[in-house]
Amino acid sequence: MAAPVDLELKKAFAELQAKMIDTQQKVKIADLQIEQLSRMKKHSNLTHVEITSLPDSTRMYEGVGRMFILQSKDEINNQLLEKQKTADDKIKELETLLCKRSGLTSYNRNADRDVTQHMYG
Numbered sequence: 001m002a003a004p005v006d007l008e009l010k011k012a013f014a015e016l017q018a019k020m021i022d023t024q025q026k027v028k029i030a031d032l033q034i035e036q037l038s039r040m041k042k043h044s045n046l047t048h049v050e051i052t053s054l055p056d057s058t059r060m061y062e063g064v065g066r067m068f069i070l071q072s073k074d075e076i077n078n079q080l081l082e083k084q085k086t087a088d089d090k091i092k093e094l095e096t097l098l099c100k101r102s103g104l105t106s107y108n109r110n111a112d113r114d115v116t117q118h119m120y121g
Helices: 002-052 073-120
Strands: 060-064 067-071
Touching: 002 073, 060 073, 067 073
Parallel strands: none
Antiparallel strands: 060 067
16 A cells, blocks of 8 residues: 555656756756846947947948948947847846746745655655
8 A cells, every 4th residue: 555655756756856957957047048148238238338439430340240241330339239128138038037937946845845754754
């Protein structure tokens, strides 16, 4: 009689561990993406600051693949501001996802504790 219960608990514990590992991996990926987006935003901001100090008559080029395209200062500034805005939006989205994941992580920890108590208690 104890064997079926043990098998069920082991199965539930294994499923729970798989969910926890999956959640932890997704949290790490989201953290890495946030770091990357923050670096991109900082780079765009620094470039924007440097470009604004240049005279309007300065010729500016945008790198596209292996070539460079002549662009106006306003177009490049707009692109940099758009990059920053996009990065901000994605960072907020990922942080919202992380908040949800942290809730799942605490839920997983509680469920893990419950299963462990049933196994040993």
